[in-house]
Amino acid sequence: MPDKIFPAGPIARRADGIPPFHVMELLSRAHELAAQGRDIIHMEVGEPDFPVAAPVLAAAQAFLGAGRVEYTPAAGLPALREGIAAHYAARFGVTVDPARILVTAGASGALLLALAGLTEFGDRWLLPDPGYPCNRQFVQAFGGEVDSLNVRAEEAFQPTAASVAGAWQARTRGLMVASPANPTGTLIARETLAGILAEVRARNGACVVDEIYQGLTYGRAPETALSLGDDMFVINSFSKYFGLTGWRLGWLVAPAPYVRALEKLAQHYTICASTVAQHAALAAFSPEALAIFEARREAFSQRRTCLLAGLRELGFGVPAEPEGAFYVYADVSRHAPDSAAFAHRLLEETGVAATPGVDFGAREPQRWLRFAYTTDVARIEEALARMKKLL
Amino acid sequence: MPDKIFPAGPIARRADGIPPFHVMELLSRAHELAAQGRDIIHMEVGEPDFPVAAPVLAAAQAFLGAGRVEYTPAAGLPALREGIAAHYAARFGVTVDPARILVTAGASGALLLALAGLTEFGDRWLLPDPGYPCNRQFVQAFGGEVDSLNVRAEEAFQPTAASVAGAWQARTRGLMVASPANPTGTLIARETLAGILAEVRARNGACVVDEIYQGLTYGRAPETALSLGDDMFVINSFSKYFGLTGWRLGWLVAPAPYVRALEKLAQHYTICASTVAQHAALAAFSPEALAIFEARREAFSQRRTCLLAGLRELGFGVPAEPEGAFYVYADVSRHAPDSAAFAHRLLEETGVAATPGVDFGAREPQRWLRFAYTTDVARIEEALARMKKLL
Numbered sequence: 001m002p003d004k005i006f007p008a009g010p011i012a013r014r015a016d017g018i019p020p021f022h023v024m025e026l027l028s029r030a031h032e033l034a035a036q037g038r039d040i041i042h043m044e045v046g047e048p049d050f051p052v053a054a055p056v057l058a059a060a061q062a063f064l065g066a067g068r069v070e071y072t073p074a075a076g077l078p079a080l081r082e083g084i085a086a087h088y089a090a091r092f093g094v095t096v097d098p099a100r101i102l103v104t105a106g107a108s109g110a111l112l113l114a115l116a117g118l119t120e121f122g123d124r125w126l127l128p129d130p131g132y133p134c135n136r137q138f139v140q141a142f143g144g145e146v147d148s149l150n151v152r153a154e155e156a157f158q159p160t161a162a163s164v165a166g167a168w169q170a171r172t173r174g175l176m177v178a179s180p181a182n183p184t185g186t187l188i189a190r191e192t193l194a195g196i197l198a199e200v201r202a203r204n205g206a207c208v209v210d211e212i213y214q215g216l217t218y219g220r221a222p223e224t225a226l227s228l229g230d231d232m233f234v235i236n237s238f239s240k241y242f243g244l245t246g247w248r249l250g251w252l253v254a255p256a257p258y259v260r261a262l263e264k265l266a267q268h269y270t271i272c273a274s275t276v277a278q279h280a281a282l283a284a285f286s287p288e289a290l291a292i293f294e295a296r297r298e299a300f301s302q303r304r305t306c307l308l309a310g311l312r313e314l315g316f317g318v319p320a321e322p323e324g325a326f327y328v329y330a331d332v333s334r335h336a337p338d339s340a341a342f343a344h345r346l347l348e349e350t351g352v353a354a355t356p357g358v359d360f361g362a363r364e365p366q367r368w369l370r371f372a373y374t375t376d377v378a379r380i381e382e383a384l385a386r387m388k389k390l391l
Numbered sequence: 392m393p394d395k396i397f398p399a400g401p402i403a404r405r406a407d408g409i410p411p412f413h414v415m416e417l418l419s420r421a422h423e424l425a426a427q428g429r430d431i432i433h434m435e436v437g438e439p440d441f442p443v444a445a446p447v448l449a450a451a452q453a454f455l456g457a458g459r460v461e462y463t464p465a466a467g468l469p470a471l472r473e474g475i476a477a478h479y480a481a482r483f484g485v486t487v488d489p490a491r492i493l494v495t496a497g498a499s500g501a502l503l504l505a506l507a508g509l510t511e512f513g514d515r516w517l518l519p520d521p522g523y524p525c526n527r528q529f530v531q532a533f534g535g536e537v538d539s540l541n542v543r544a545e546e547a548f549q550p551t552a553a554s555v556a557g558a559w560q561a562r563t564r565g566l567m568v569a570s571p572a573n574p575t576g577t578l579i580a581r582e583t584l585a586g587i588l589a590e591v592r593a594r595n596g597a598c599v600v601d602e603i604y605q606g607l608t609y610g611r612a613p614e615t616a617l618s619l620g621d622d623m624f625v626i627n628s629f630s631k632y633f634g635l636t637g638w639r640l641g642w643l644v645a646p647a648p649y650v651r652a653l654e655k656l657a658q659h660y661t662i663c664a665s666t667v668a669q670h671a672a673l674a675a676f677s678p679e680a681l682a683i684f685e686a687r688r689e690a691f692s693q694r695r696t697c698l699l700a701g702l703r704e705l706g707f708g709v710p711a712e713p714e715g716a717f718y719v720y721a722d723v724s725r726h727a728p729d730s731a732a733f734a735h736r737l738l739e740e741t742g743v744a745a746t747p748g749v750d751f752g753a754r755e756p757q758r759w760l761r762f763a764y765t766t767d768v769a770r771i772e773e774a775l776a777r778m779k780k781l782l
Contacts, residue, residue: 246666268528275637
């Protein structure tokens, strides 16, 4: 293999060992098919399909109009940190000191910062399987080791106090948990998270809570783990509910004693998050913008209802009710023994693209396909009709 | 110390051990003085003072006008990677395959990616002292250890083949070198770098070349290490020559065999760099934009001449000619035994802010002050006049 000859010494293990995203292969085939004139329905994309909300766009344009785009403090514009804190107060009734909020380049930047600040070489982290595939890489970036937590559909694909306690080892540093979760769209019950926190606290461990899809819940009010205490590391994003993907903006809420050190890491690792994005995001909490985001949530809700019912009717299993994010994690075992092969067949024969479970974990991945409802109801109905014909 | 009680377990050593930037303390005092009505001349800032170039601003506004700001591929917009490659061809006569160019969130993102891809726990890196303070943190982020290379003013504060060969140890992974350099503004001679590369290659090591200030040279044509081979990791930025600081955009040119793995790291660590910034930067290589940047380089050149002559006249030592970036690294030992205390005295008594050497290294830092000419000639003259009165 010629690409294994490294003229400047070996590539680091953390980089060499990363498996490719299988969906990428699928995507390039989708592009080929589209180039041949085939109509592809994209249900593999974890990106909302709405344009930038008008008030946010206007704020960005007004800021650019002044012609100055300078560095901000590493932790972010004070006004944006205060805006995020005010949002926690207004929507969740939770008081968060703005000083605990670090604005980052997407939730990616927040995950990087949290794991850098918490992981010593050889530390172990508990990660639910299935889960967001990048989490494993953030742990390994800093010399950490991943122990997969087997989660069960009957428990909403979420960890429990018992599973965390059972999996904890001497070198376990902490746990990562997500609600709403990717790829399953499931939420963690407040009492379940409280029970997990008790186990983590008893072990002087760290709990990193991914709330990247916060606000995108259907039939249940959005929640934050911050209502359970101030000793968690909470990850958030402007990409999903606020729809600001390509702007690369997110934030980390850290326990107070860690903030100064994390801020120094941010100074060195990133200087600051995009100043343009920060000024745009200042408008994301305005009543006008929030009304737009709520209307979009309602649109997602209708898509979810349509997709969920349609998939179940076609014989896909959806054992854990997806109540958030914009994903349905469907069991395809009634139709096919291997979801990756089935995803290719779906694409070739119906033009529907979905993401195979192998991209999200190692526990029975061949049973699962993730469908994203980041496309409108008409397209979802079309996708369901095409799949019905196939099956 | 109450902030040493960590409710969620200890902070990682890489975060706990970071010394604060001394200039920050100075800056907060400068803000206090300004609030009291004092006129502060900022010569501590590593950020160009020009507004966004009109063609770049127009490109950003046109892009925003379409209302869609979506993720790009992790390695960046293909058109931007091609634009960067074309810039290397046009300005430096060097052919670089666009596939080797990874667009990142500032040079910070490029440094993070390169060190993540090259550093195993316990690997050692040679870093010139003085140097860019964040480099040390990027090495330590990934479990690496830093060995400071003592560089000498008589050798332009740059490493040599002999110093690199002499400092290399069994676990040395590579060398970081910058041209133009921060804080000294010095360049590395082409033949010196070639000699260093020969030593690094003989040891199967990696050479990370920081060209963040590329294009900002005075009296000497800009160069790139890429003309010496394709086995280096070259770091660049849109922040300095192109003046796009707060946009957070830079790039990494990697040797071909490393690109795929680094791209996977980028997918996981960042998803992509700011889409708005990437579309803005597409206009940075247009003839109109380059004409603006060249005019600004000329302005920097005049400031440099003014500041350099003025400082020398005041008895500051500038033993190594600063031929690039926008810094003069001045020896203050004729006037004061400790540059950090002197920086405070300068600020209090003259309102001139400069950065003490202690922020850039451990080798005789008390002798040095870094003056940035990121303010116009009139203000530089005013600063010199005030310092003359003091001394």
